[in-house]
Amino acid sequence: MSTTDTPETHPEPDGPRVDRRRFLAGVGLAGAGLAVGGAAGAGIGYAAASGGTDTDAEVEPFYGEHQAGIITRQQNSLVFAAFDLKDSATVPSVQTMLARWAAAASLLTQGKPVGPVESRPMTPPADTGEAFDLGAHRLTVTVGFGPTFFDDRLGLQDKRPAALQPLGQLATDTTIDPTISGGDVCVQACSEDPQVAFHAIRNLARIGRNVVTLRWLQEGFGRASATSTSQVTPRNLFGFKDGTANIKAEEPAVAGEWVWVGDETDQDWMKGGSYLVTRKIRMHIEAWDSDDITDQERIFGRVKESGAPLSGGDEFATLDFTAKTDGQPAIHPFSHVRLAHPDNNGGAQILRRGYNYTDGIDTRTGTLAAGLFFMAYQKNAHEQFVRIQNNLAQDAMNEYVSPISSSLWAIGPGLSKIGDWYGKTMLGNTP
């Protein structure tokens, strides 16, 4: 059986020292070629044959000031992939991959295949096809870079933002598995349909297969945050509403203050971008499930059913840390909501965008290997996430959770138009 590649549909630049003008022209051509393939070669967009839910045909805008998938109303499914550069990777090959990814993502997020399936009998289909009858389902593709991307392999040390200093080992981080942490490049795919998100990651991995290898991959379900006031606050696997006070898409001023990188950055290419912290947090579900409701609520600081703070009111009531119950603080000093609250962290807020996960069972114990794939976007993770997380070292909830993965990513700004690509403002002038 043939293992022929498809150079025709994935044109390479001429070589590692490709002239910038010619390289960009080539990228444009690649993007256009893919677009033509998607629209004409494959004949139909994915949405055409759908007979499913209302979200099938919903499309999130791809071009814009910021990358989609950050403040975007959070979708129900996540597939997150971390990649390592191959030893053979060069700046031109990385540029080409990122340009192809942009062209592919611009199609995928419209519910289109990345290229034709049937047009060339003796070559593999350009698109793997498993999302062929599905719509976009609000797919977003968000691309970023880990600290190691800027080490001496590609010679990009000068492009590394100061804020991309690795998180290091925080006080709670005694159980981190380095094999599922870090990586050179990341792709976050979110959609209302898990197959659409999986398809996006698979096809980007395929497009990048000569440049990067998969380092780890995480699926998530049951969004564990709300990023829009139009969304009900969801529940984590402890059964509590989580992130009631999250930053919302309807609060652009708050997002401007806490989410988007601005003039304070030492790297212009990060303006309009954000820093993403990903943490895989194993929850000890069976232990939690044997704890009484009063203790569970004391740990969270909220009522389980309603989500209301223990100081009173409804879910969205302001937390009153001075309120007393039977002479004791109504919201315990070591409760999660209190330690995480901006008032106790110099005002710091983060945009949470996590997902619940399960990896099946922990075969050593027969318990559910499940928890939260925490994701948070912010202007500066060291001043926001790290500050809050250090405060959470006292969190009573720590008895029931173990962080097993921890990573920091620089998520560049949005792509402005066709021909733009991920990292272009960083890499576009690099020979």
Added chain:
Amino acid sequence: MSTTDTPETHPEPDGPRVDRRRFLAGVGLAGAGLAVGGAAGAGIGYAAASGGTDTDAEVEPFYGEHQAGIITRQQNSLVFAAFDLKDSATVPSVQTMLARWAAAASLLTQGKPVGPVESRPMTPPADTGEAFDLGAHRLTVTVGFGPTFFDDRLGLQDKRPAALQPLGQLATDTTIDPTISGGDVCVQACSEDPQVAFHAIRNLARIGRNVVTLRWLQEGFGRASATSTSQVTPRNLFGFKDGTANIKAEEPAVAGEWVWVGDETDQDWMKGGSYLVTRKIRMHIEAWDSDDITDQERIFGRVKESGAPLSGGDEFATLDFTAKTDGQPAIHPFSHVRLAHPDNNGGAQILRRGYNYTDGIDTRTGTLAAGLFFMAYQKNAHEQFVRIQNNLAQDAMNEYVSPISSSLWAIGPGLSKIGDWYGKTMLGNTP
């Protein structure tokens, strides 16, 4: 922190030699208690607070001739759990667990919690809560028994159906992992929302925690079958429409002939039930993705985009095994559709109900650990699935797949009314 259990909400029968009449009364009480807890104690059904998709409030009937989740229009998400009996398990403790599972499933499938959350301050919540704001999303819970359930531990050897003979090692089964195969009891939870399915399995595992332990657990997404003519034929991770000729809910005569156990059984308790084969089939995606479209289509016997047979017509056209292309059979002798077709298997058909899966990456190779969690229901797996699978030993697709899990389950008939429970017609008179 308390680790107190909740005996009040999970009443035990009096002991292992419990009188049958009292036991059944106790089960009825337990069921009623849970129902009251669900309706009154927790105050609201899950669906009440939902602001989500159209499927939120959709409920599949729980009581009926057959268990739901078999011929039921296939949902988008699966969580499948295999359990082993604890050494301490006895027939009465298993009876009680199965009765509680029935009571819980009757509530969960209506979008209700299995019990109250806030009513008893010093006890754990009866329901774990993570589906609290979600609807039923067409949840079905389907319970069955593996061959080992009937070994000498519980003394139920006489209740084992002849058709529950283990599958054994088939010709293609060189890579089966026994730790993710088999088990004494299984629960299949299907829903349009993965969090609802996860919640069901978690709460049943919790209810059964003194009787069974989790052996393995499998999540699935992107249903890889259609079980209703109202559904578009979905695609597996090879990008092909799969199961075009599947048995459909709208064909009760076909289901009667091939799916439901009838008078031929040696065990009356299985009448109206079915036998479920579960197979986890790792797909070597990267190898497949490098194969050319012509070869992919030759292996399947169908056109990738349309799903039409290579002998012509549309997706649902009858396969013509005599048709020729350039003097060769249009549908190759070793193609999947030909080898699996009823005409080449003595007419045998099966009801496919599989799901796509991914377990992240295979860390040994950096490739995607993804594939198909194959599930098929039938009257007799040895005469149907095994016959077809033996024919598929010649399947050209075998180069691209490795079965890693293989199990056979006896799925009893439906529950007829409140007070009925899983396996009651088998275990109700025991001891």
